[in-house]
Amino acid sequence: MAPTHNPNQCPMESILGQIMGPWTPYILWLLSNEESLRFGQLSALIPDISAKVLTDRLRKLEASGLVHRDYQPTVPPTVYYSLTERGAELHDVLQGLNKVALRWDAEDREKQGKSDSEVIAAE
Amino acid sequence: MAPTHNPNQCPMESILGQIMGPWTPYILWLLSNEESLRFGQLSALIPDISAKVLTDRLRKLEASGLVHRDYQPTVPPTVYYSLTERGAELHDVLQGLNKVALRWDAEDREKQGKSDSEVIAAE
DNA sequence: CTGTATCCGATATGATACTG
DNA sequence: CAGTATCATATCGGATACAG
Numbered sequence: 001m002a003p004t005h006n007p008n009q010c011p012m013e014s015i016l017g018q019i020m021g022p023w024t025p026y027i028l029w030l031l032s033n034e035e036s037l038r039f040g041q042l043s044a045l046i047p048d049i050s051a052k053v054l055t056d057r058l059r060k061l062e063a064s065g066l067v068h069r070d071y072q073p074t075v076p077p078t079v080y081y082s083l084t085e086r087g088a089e090l091h092d093v094l095q096g097l098n099k100v101a102l103r104w105d106a107e108d109r110e111k112q113g114k115s116d117s118e119v120i121a122a123e
Numbered sequence: 124m125a126p127t128h129n130p131n132q133c134p135m136e137s138i139l140g141q142i143m144g145p146w147t148p149y150i151l152w153l154l155s156n157e158e159s160l161r162f163g164q165l166s167a168l169i170p171d172i173s174a175k176v177l178t179d180r181l182r183k184l185e186a187s188g189l190v191h192r193d194y195q196p197t198v199p200p201t202v203y204y205s206l207t208e209r210g211a212e213l214h215d216v217l218q219g220l221n222k223v224a225l226r227w228d229a230e231d232r233e234k235q236g237k238s239d240s241e242v243i244a245a246e
Numbered sequence: 247c248t249g250t251a252t253c254c255g256a257t258a259t260g261a262t263a264c265t266g
Numbered sequence: 267c268a269g270t271a272t273c274a275t276a277t278c279g280g281a282t283a284c285a286g
Binding site: 038039040043051052054055071074075076077078079 | 267268269270271
């Protein structure tokens, strides 16, 4: 994402470019709830994602320093993914975003619900 | 973005899906610095964006309730875009994201700067 | 001025099959 | 188990031309 345009003035575009991918926030969310998760566990928790895309997301998160990859050369191999400190920081910000989203949802449902009496008075 | 997958568990995906587009955060940023901006002004402030994409972004932001479109049927037509209350709230969250991004940049540059002596010891 | 319509190319995604 | 390789498809972004 964010293919050619210059993020000269707006640094948030660069960070958004790292977490923006379709599944990325969900992956961060899952990892924030566990010490670590294995590739297969993530795969099972996100049934609709393909191995290719999951690998791609994890590689990008790793390259961004948000996720740590712990490869154990056992047979068969075992790989644990966990959030780095930065990943955890980002999760806090996303929680803020989440809170806003939930508040909006609540407001919307409130207006929907009491649409019989004083919806107009609400504003 | 966020094409098919179900955002069942992670509400932040839905909001990210609304601001994720390549130019969207920048548009929100510009609008947050002015009372309102006309289509041509936005176009001039973002030289590399095409009218099609700019229109698309504005339509999506309007549909999300983040941007207000004020159409004056003059000749020629005059259209003013401005942030809604929600758009302003979102901008606050993005500012938080921005702050994180800037802190990371600073940390990275710090490590780069002292790359002559104990870089290896850092890890 | 403020868009819309259309075509095109790049990129991303998904499914499948295969490997260490 | 944890990916990689490949192909097919879909969507997006960009340029251009045109319209109300």
